[in-house]
Amino acid sequence: MSAGITDIAVAKPREVIENDHFTSIGLTDEWIRRRSGIAARSWLPDKTPLAEVAAEACAPIVTRMPDPSSIGALIVISTSIDRRVPGLAPDVAERTCLGPGVLAFDLNAACCGFVYGLVTALSLCDAGRAGSVLVCSVEAMSRLVNRADRQTACIFADGSAAVLVENRPEFSAFRHTAGCDGTQQALMREEAGGIRLDGMQVFDRAVRRMSESARYLFDSDPAPTVVVGHQANGRILEQVRAFTADLGVPFVNRIERSGNTSSASIPLAFAEELAGGTLPTAGRLGAVAYGAGEAWGGVAVDYRITDDVIAP
Amino acid sequence: MSSFESLVREAMLSQLRRRDPSLGPADLDRPVADLDLDSLDLVELHQRLETELKVKGDLRETAGFAFLEDFSTYFTKLASRE
Numbered sequence: 001m002s003a004g005i006t007d008i009a010v011a012k013p014r015e016v017i018e019n020d021h022f023t024s025i026g027l028t029d030e031w032i033r034r035r036s037g038i039a040a041r042s043w044l045p046d047k048t049p050l051a052e053v054a055a056e057a058c059a060p061i062v063t064r065m066p067d068p069s070s071i072g073a074l075i076v077i078s079t080s081i082d083r084r085v086p087g088l089a090p091d092v093a094e095r096t097c098l099g100p101g102v103l104a105f106d107l108n109a110a111c112c113g114f115v116y117g118l119v120t121a122l123s124l125c126d127a128g129r130a131g132s133v134l135v136c137s138v139e140a141m142s143r144l145v146n147r148a149d150r151q152t153a154c155i156f157a158d159g160s161a162a163v164l165v166e167n168r169p170e171f172s173a174f175r176h177t178a179g180c181d182g183t184q185q186a187l188m189r190e191e192a193g194g195i196r197l198d199g200m201q202v203f204d205r206a207v208r209r210m211s212e213s214a215r216y217l218f219d220s221d222p223a224p225t226v227v228v229g230h231q232a233n234g235r236i237l238e239q240v241r242a243f244t245a246d247l248g249v250p251f252v253n254r255i256e257r258s259g260n261t262s263s264a265s266i267p268l269a270f271a272e273e274l275a276g277g278t279l280p281t282a283g284r285l286g287a288v289a290y291g292a293g294e295a296w297g298g299v300a301v302d303y304r305i306t307d308d309v310i311a312p
Numbered sequence: 313m314s315s316f317e318s319l320v321r322e323a324m325l326s327q328l329r330r331r332d333p334s335l336g337p338a339d340l341d342r343p344v345a346d347l348d349l350d351s352l353d354l355v356e357l358h359q360r361l362e363t364e365l366k367v368k369g370d371l372r373e374t375a376g377f378a379f380l381e382d383f384s385t386y387f388t389k390l391a392s393r394e
Binding site: 035199200201203235239 | 350351352354355356358359363371372375
């Protein structure tokens with residue numbers, strides 16, 4: 001008996017921003033595609049509360065559960081949190097009608113947040129400390145960037161995705177690697193003018209960290225059947241794909257119509273693959289991420305999705 | 313030309329042709345600014361040379377190179393030390 005993923009759902013903003021939106025700041029469709037592999041991204045309306053979006057992602061999962069009271073913990077992951085006191089998690093818990101006994105808390109590990117949150121959820125579940133754990137990433141990165149900044153405005157995007165973590169007799173133990181190198185905090189930082197990136201260093205380190213994390217996940221059986229990397233930039237993803245080609249499993253790149261949704265990018269991309277039928281509804285997910293901090297990590301986890309995955 | 317230098321130039325040309333298949337060996341002598349390369353292309357080139365030669369370079373150093381020849385000299389030197 002081990003913990004794994006048994007359900008997934010998403011909430012994606014309706015407003016799609018095509019590349020021609022950025023001609024006003026001197027960026028062309030061709031340049032953005034070449035630089036990032038991105039053709040479009042979705043942005044939330046400025047006033048929409050993140051808790052509302054997160055609850056939209058979580059609600060179908062809670063509704064589909066025969067006994068929602070078995071949810072012992074709710075982890076809401078966000079870098080772009082729009083409220084600090086109280087945090088997002090209590091609001092999401094209330095909106096999804098979770099009882100007062102739920103261990104609900106926020107987590108921020110930038111673009112690596114989903115890996116950190118999933119490892120935490122799997123650990124709680126495996127230890128028998130929570131029956132089921134709901135893990136929800138929600139981001140409005142469009143609110144953190146300077147929309148006139150040519151380096152970041154076209155890259156970042158918004159969205160939410162949630163997964164349910166439960167114990168199942170057929171699941172193998174999860175495996176993870178994760179860490180944080182605080183000496184590299186300056187590589188990605190929030191300043192008065194928005195998010196700033198040291199592009200070349202971030203590219204180089206993201207490729208290395210995600211490739212190394214993916215490779216670690218294949219060091220023991222069972223190996224992942226698919227790898228989903230943080231959808232940071234299409235060029236980074238293709239380089240990681242090249243560096244890990246010998247691992248011989250599909251490597252997911254869904255950034256073209258999604259952009260970089262920070263911590264939400266892995267579950268959103270995973271859900272899109274499942275909804276599109278390109279991945280089987282059962283297998284072993286290898287999720288690898290790299291983000292500000294610098295936080296990095298990877299987790300291999302069994303999944304068996306029994307409900308229809310709602311197409312993002 | 314040493315075998316390392318040949319290997320470096322071959323790897324560089326192969327990498328550059330991913331961006332522009334019409335490039336030939338003579339283009340390796342051109343300034344970086346004259347080629348249709350962006351900063352990420354230079355990181356990819358750096359990583360490609362590290363992988364091919366099994367060496368570890370310093371991106372902060374190579375990021376400032378003005379000529380492709382500088383990459384060749386830098387990585388040939390690194391590989392010769394190994």
